[in-house]
Structures are given as C-alpha cells and as structure tokens.
Amino acid sequence: MMRKPIIAGNWKMNKSYSEAMTFTREVNQKIPSEDVMDTVICAPAIFLKGMEERAEDTPLQMGAQTMHFENSGAFTGEISPKSLADIGISFVIIGHSERREMFNETDETVNKKMHAAFREDLTPIMCCGETLNQKEEGFTEKVVSEQVTKGFNGLSKEQAKRAIVAYEPIWAIGTGRTSSPEDANKTCGLIRQVIEQLYDNETAQSVRIQYGGSVKPENISSLMEKEHIDGALVGGASLQADSFLAIIEGAKV
Numbered sequence: 001m002m003r004k005p006i007i008a009g010n011w012k013m014n015k016s017y018s019e020a021m022t023f024t025r026e027v028n029q030k031i032p033s034e035d036v037m038d039t040v041i042c043a044p045a046i047f048l049k050g051m052e053e054r055a056e057d058t059p060l061q062m063g064a065q066t067m068h069f070e071n072s073g074a075f076t077g078e079i080s081p082k083s084l085a086d087i088g089i090s091f092v093i094i095g096h097s098e099r100r101e102m103f104n105e106t107d108e109t110v111n112k113k114m115h116a117a118f119r120e121d122l123t124p125i126m127c128c129g130e131t132l133n134q135k136e137e138g139f140t141e142k143v144v145s146e147q148v149t150k151g152f153n154g155l156s157k158e159q160a161k162r163a164i165v166a167y168e169p170i171w172a173i174g175t176g177r178t179s180s181p182e183d184a185n186k187t188c189g190l191i192r193q194v195i196e197q198l199y200d201n202e203t204a205q206s207v208r209i210q211y212g213g214s215v216k217p218e219n220i221s222s223l224m225e226k227e228h229i230d231g232a233l234v235g236g237a238s239l240q241a242d243s244f245l246a247i248i249e250g251a252k253v
C-alpha cells in the first residue's frame with residue numbers, strides 16, 4: 001500500500017515568536033502539495049495561531065507538542081484539545097520521550113490523550129521508543145510493543161488507521177547517533193505487526209509510522225526507502241528553513 005509520507009518538525013522549546021514567523025514566511029512557498037506529502041511544524045503552543053494564519057493558504061500544517069486530555073477545568077498551565085482544534089491546528093505530538101521522562105507522561109495519559117485527540121479531530125503523532133539500556137538488554141521489542149498496545153487501547157479501527165506513530169529510540173534523540181535504516185525499519189515493522197494483532201492487516205497497512213532521532217538531510221532518503229518508514233519526526237534539523245526543506249526534498253522517494 002502507498003502511504004502518504006509525513007515530515008514533521010518538532011521545535012521543542014526553541015525559537016522566538018518573530019523567528020517562528022520568519023521561518024514560516026521562508027518555507028511557505030516551498031512546501032509540497034498535501035497530495036504528495038504532509039508537512040507539519042510542531043511549534044511551542046503560543047506560536048501556533050500566528051503561524052497557522054501566516055501559512056493559511058499553503059500546504060504547511062501546524063501541530064502542538066502536547067496537550068491535556070480534558071477540554072476544560074482546573075489544570076493550570078495546560079492546553080486543551082478543543083482550544084487547539086479551535087485555532088485550526090491539525091496535529092498533536094503525544095507521549096514524546098521528553099514528556100514521558102520529565103513531565104510524568106505515562107502510557108495511561110498517552111492513551112487518554114489519543115482518545116482526546118480523535119474526539120476533537122486532531123491527528124495524534126504518538127511517540128514510542130526504548131532507552132539505551134533497554135536496547136542493550138534486548139528489550140526494544142517488548143518496550144515498543146507495550147507502548148503501542150497501551151497507547152492504542154480502546155481506539156476504533158477507523159481511529160487507529162488515522163493515527164501516526166513515531167518510533168524514536170531515545171538514545172538517538174539529539175545525539176547525532178541515528179539508528180541504521182535497517183534497524184529502524186525492523187522496529188517500525190514490529191510496530192505494524194503489533195497493530196495488525198490489535199486490529200487487522202488493513203489497519204496495520206494504513207497507519208503511518210515515522211522514524212525520529214537525529215534525522216538530517218544526509219540520512220533522510222536512506223530511511224524513507226525502507227518499507228515500513230513513512231516519514232520522520234525531526235528535532236534539531238527542523239529549526240533551520242534550509243535543512244527542513246532539504247529533508248522534505250530528500251523524503252520524496
């Protein structure tokens with residue numbers, strides 16, 4: 001099955017608002033049509049509305065880096081799924097390893113957020129991946145299978161098909177150490193198998209799976225050539241317009 005590639009930049013806590021607006025202006029006219037590929041920037045939440053407005057007539061789409069699962073309430077500092085949908089945001093990263101490590105995100109909150117995303121018609125990019133220790137002890141399959149199984153718990157087949165999974169080995173994030181395309185493809189294939197066991201082959205073949213972890217213009221093509229890799233979640237290399245555009249170019253395989 002031909003799955004549409006999806007390249008998403010995750011800016012994390014970087015850039016000023018004016019830098020974000022300059023970036024959007026610079027890349028705006030150079031983003032491929034949505035028929036060819038989905039192109040997303042997951043920016044700090046306070047930049048999103050301005051960027052969304054600036055990119056309104058272009059194929060560039062915006063995503064949030066996290067959100068709460070409730071739509072309102074006494075959750076000081078949190079951002080609701082409904083408010084993201086309300087300003088025209090299409091995607092949301094859920095369960096990034098930095099959120100799991102530093103902000104108490106668990107498989108249970110990830111699952112609640114997956115349901116919340118679909119409730120508000122946001123497309124979730126659900127992250128999973130093992131630590132270096134887990135990899136060295138041979139636990140990659142176990143860790144990733146469990147994260148995917150728990151993250152997808154209770155999702156309908158239709159919802160599961162629309163979800164995006166980002167496989168990000170934690171030891172490859174921001175380290176310059178990329179997983180080899182073969183290893184990345186193997187784990188992305190395993191994720192597809194887990195989804196097939198949870199649902200069926202058709203669903204597993206529909207889900208788009210990204211690789212993330214030190215993706216650069218130099219390695220994107222060799223990753224994208226692999227059967228189970230449908231895109232990338234890019235941190236550091238998404239911060240500069242030229243490297244982000246080069247990754248998009250390299251993803252057109």
Ligand SMILES: O=C[C@H](O)COP(=O)(O)O
Binds near residue numbers: 212234237
């Ligand atoms: O969400 C993105 C990842 O954490 C990857 O970051 P990186 O490309 O800087 O390694």
